[in-house]
Amino acid sequence: MIPMTMEYLEHCFNRAKELDQSLVAVKVEMKGFPSEEIIVNPIINVDSKLEYYKSVYDEDLNHKYAEGIRIVDFSFGNSMSEIGINMIVDGLGKSVMETIESDGANNKSKSVADYYLNNFRVTSSFGEKIHPVTGEKSLHNGVNLANNKAGDPVKAIVSGKVITAAYSKTAGNWVVVQQDDGTVAKYMHMLKSPQVEQGQRVNAGQQVGQVGNTGTATGNHLHLEIERDGLALNPIQYLWYLSEETVKDMANVEIK
Ligand SMILES: [Zn+2]
Structure with a gap:
């Protein structure tokens, strides 16, 4: 689980600034209340909010002056839907960094993250989509990364174990990797049969297939x-964490 501490909350808010995010949020639990409350603030208020939280909440995020009130989660994003979905992302970021630093694969995963961030553009971003004609809402569970040509290497982002390497009508040729940082990565629509087999280990940077249209x-x-x-x-935020670079506006680019 993610440690819920003031140190960690501060880390999250500082990352929001570095990544030029527009909103920060905390989720507060109040004893006796049926639901938790999410308090959202614009990034321009981040320093004063942090000062406020540090004066009112203790190291373990319990309210110092009102019993039964505590912060149970925190996050950032560029929209309300991103915040809702990404409540655990900063925790993810830290656990990913720790895994990578400890197993010495840091440079590999950083360079793979840079490979995706620098060579591809986001043709469909992560999150809620509204159909232009029907107005219906749907959730895009991933990002579409494209650079207009087939055959570019699809590289494993983090080392792990292949749990699926197959063909499906919807995903086409696809590979699923149970990554060593505790996350799962899915690579879809690849050109040819996957270059890896179910059950095998892959290293960060290892090619698992080629960009395609299946x-x-x-x-x-x-x-x-x-x-x-x-x-x-949000895969782009995940890549940012690995890359530790600020790629402004990328997550919000829509090219149809
Ligand atoms: Zn997609």
Whole structure:
């Protein structure tokens, strides 16, 4: 589990600033109240909010002056839906960093993250989509990364074990890796049969396939999903954490 401490909350809010996010949020639990409350603040207020939380809450995020009130989660994002979905992302970021630093694979995963962030553009971002004609809402569980040509290497982001390497009508040629940081990465629509087999280990940077157009896809692109505990995370934020670079606006670019 993610440690719920003031040190950690501060880390999260500082990351929000570095990544040029527009909103920060905390989730507060109040004893006796049926639901938790999410308090959202614009980034311009982040320093004063942090000062306030530090004066009112203790190291373990319990309210110092009102019993039964505590902060149980915190997050950042550029929209309300991102915040809702990404309540655990900063925790993920830290656990990912620790895993990578401890197993010495840091440079490998950073360079793979840079590979995706620098060579591809986001043709469909993560999160809620509204159909232009029907107005219906749906959730895009991953990001579409494209650079207009087929055959570019699809590289494993973090080392792990291949749990699926197969063909499906919708995902096309696809590979799923149970990554050593506790997350799951899914790579879809690849050109040819996967270059890895179910059950085998892969290293960060190892090629698992090529960008393609198989399954339900309207053009050559990699559909990338990152999950933790069955919950879809924003893959771009995940890549940012690995890259430790600020790629402004990328998550919000829509190219149709
Ligand atoms: Zn997609």
